[in-house]
Amino acid sequence: MTDFTSLPDLAVRTLGGSVIAASDESFAAKENLLNPWAPAFRPETFGPKGQEYDGWETARRRAGGHDWALVRLGLPGRIAGVVIDTAWFKGNFPPHASVEACFADGHSSPAELLDADWAEIVPKSPLEGDTAHAFAAAEPGRVFTHVRLAMVPDGGVARLRVHGHVVPNPEFLTGLTVDLAALENGARVVECSDMFYSSPDNMLYPGLARTQAEGWETARRRDGGNDWALIRLAAPGIIRLAEIDTTNLKFNAPAAFALTGFDDRRPSASPRTILPRTPLRPDTRHRFRLSSPEVTSVRLDIHPDGGIARLRLFGDLAPGTERDLAARWDALTQGPRA
Numbered sequence: 001m002t003d004f005t006s007l008p009d010l011a012v013r014t015l016g017g018s019v020i021a022a023s024d025e026s027f028a029a030k031e032n033l034l035n036p037w038a039p040a041f042r043p044e045t046f047g048p049k050g051q052e053y054d055g056w057e058t059a060r061r062r063a064g065g066h067d068w069a070l071v072r073l074g075l076p077g078r079i080a081g082v083v084i085d086t087a088w089f090k091g092n093f094p095p096h097a098s099v100e101a102c103f104a105d106g107h108s109s110p111a112e113l114l115d116a117d118w119a120e121i122v123p124k125s126p127l128e129g130d131t132a133h134a135f136a137a138a139e140p141g142r143v144f145t146h147v148r149l150a151m152v153p154d155g156g157v158a159r160l161r162v163h164g165h166v167v168p169n170p171e172f173l174t175g176l177t178v179d180l181a182a183l184e185n186g187a188r189v190v191e192c193s194d195m196f197y198s199s200p201d202n203m204l205y206p207g208l209a210r211t212q213a214e215g216w217e218t219a220r221r222r223d224g225g226n227d228w229a230l231i232r233l234a235a236p237g238i239i240r241l242a243e244i245d246t247t248n249l250k251f252n253a254p255a256a257f258a259l260t261g262f263d264d265r266r267p268s269a270s271p272r273t274i275l276p277r278t279p280l281r282p283d284t285r286h287r288f289r290l291s292s293p294e295v296t297s298v299r300l301d302i303h304p305d306g307g308i309a310r311l312r313l314f315g316d317l318a319p320g321t322e323r324d325l326a327a328r329w330d331a332l333t334q335g336p337r338a
């Protein structure tokens with residue numbers, strides 16, 4: 001079962017993940033585990049420490065024991081599955097690996113995390129060389145903030161991907177005007193017409209897109225239709241400012257876009273136009289003040305096709321939502337908030 005790989009990678013560096021400690025990284029840096037790009041390899045790149053790898057690689061253990069790496073997730077969430085990718089590690093992959101996860105509120109140090117309540121989410125499992133192994137996670141209903149990868153006994157792993165559902169801490173949403181479309185607040189693209197070049201979730205990532213590849217880009221459309229993406233918002237809310245950014249899309253920005261709102265709490269309610277079809281410029285951050293009705297999801301139509309670097313939908317939570325978010329957080333983190 002590998003369909004969880006379409007969920008966001010909660011550990012990836014571009015969402016704020018960090019390898020905060022490791023038992024050893026003699027051959028290759030622990031930070032490589034969370035690189036967003038596909039693992040690369042060039043043979044015969046021998047440095048003073050050996051062949052260079054785009055992954056985490058430890059020394060050959062001679063005294064027993066095993067190696068481990070401690071990862072702070074970029075975003076707290078429910079983990080559906082992990083991918084342990086041994087790409088390019090052919091004679092030096094670990095024969096076994098396991099993954100544990102824990103929840104820690106605040107900003108815990110590696111030492112403090114030793115006492116956390118660790119749950120095994122992937123039991124000790126055999127690995128192959130040069131292979132992406134997808135493991136469904138145990139405990140998919142709990143919110144976790146950290147994971148610990150164990151390589152038994154030693155070796156190299158190119159990437160650790162931790163796919164799941166973002167569960168935002170309500171403390172950072174309630175009483176504030178927030179980006180209701182931000183991945184970090186719990187929004188997600190749930191359907192789209194095309195993701196030929198890149199995933200539409202990219203539009204919801206934090207910060208600015210550095211290149212065209214960090215946004216959403218569709219193939220050239222030849223059928224007279226238009227591309228679209230449906231975004232489930234972080235929470236029901238009223239949108240006050242829409243920002244649509246075509247930065248880096250110089251020759252493949254859409255000619256125009258439109259936003260339509262839906263209220264999934266009232267399935268019989270008709271879709272509401274939030275912004276009618278509006279022209280777009282290439283390589284430009286466009287901003288529009290507005291006041292939408294209460295909505296739970298928004299469809300972005302782009303005409304006819306092309307790329308979008310970022311979509312931001314700033315607004316206020318609908319009344320009553322704050323209580324629901326707090327109740328969900330308390331239930332999934334198992335215990336009342338301080």
Ligand SMILES: NC(=O)NC(NC(N)=O)C(=O)[O-]
Nearest residue numbers: 027049050051052053057092
């Ligand atoms: N040729 C290798 O890759 N050797 C080893 N690793 C590195 N990085 O040189 C090893 O011993 O695991």
